[in-house]
Amino acid sequence: DAGITQSPRHKVTETGTPVTLRCHQTENHRYMYWYRQDPGHGLRLIHYSYGVKDTDKGEVSDGYSVSRSKTEDFLLTLESATSSQTSVYFCAISGGPRGTGELFFGEGSRLTVL
């Protein structure tokens, strides 16, 4: 299994509070991604990173920001959480030395916003 660790794995918070999810990889992959998975919508890309301090928006980026200060860490921040952001969040990586573009996922972080 790819070395991807997400934290926290579960979080319950209240509307309006800030939340930060962390993704840590030990694979030295160039690209890192944050997805959310919701019933009826499947997996949707929030933001991605193509290198340290290089990030870009995905299809559902409103209300989210990201940062990548080190190759191994990619943070997803909800500045002011809303109930619509209740979801399961997955971190993924790709761009390893083999150059295949294969995508590997973390175990997910379940966020509930009350």
Add this chain to the structure above:
Amino acid sequence: KQEVTQIPAALSVPEGENLVLNCSFTDSAIYNLQWFRQDPGKGLTSLLLIQSSQREQTSGRLNASLDKSSGRSTLYIAASQPGDSATYLCAGGINTGGFKTIFGAGTRLFVKA
């Protein structure tokens, strides 16, 4: 708009049956096609990756094929087992300045003992 469609949405089969899961995609410019397995409450596990220059990949009882000209991929599972019960997702890698991936909604498979 780039789309990936999976048929059927759900499938129930008896143990031991051979089965085929289907995936179709609209963008013939995909550079790879990846099949994943997802168990309830878990992340996605990569099963097979087919590069655009390849026709198929095999791993154990799994065989995945890719036909870019028709926009289709299939995942063949031989001699299904109850442990194969999970949701299977296919995803097409699209090169738009970065490695972006478009996911299908998945096929929920239940293998009855």
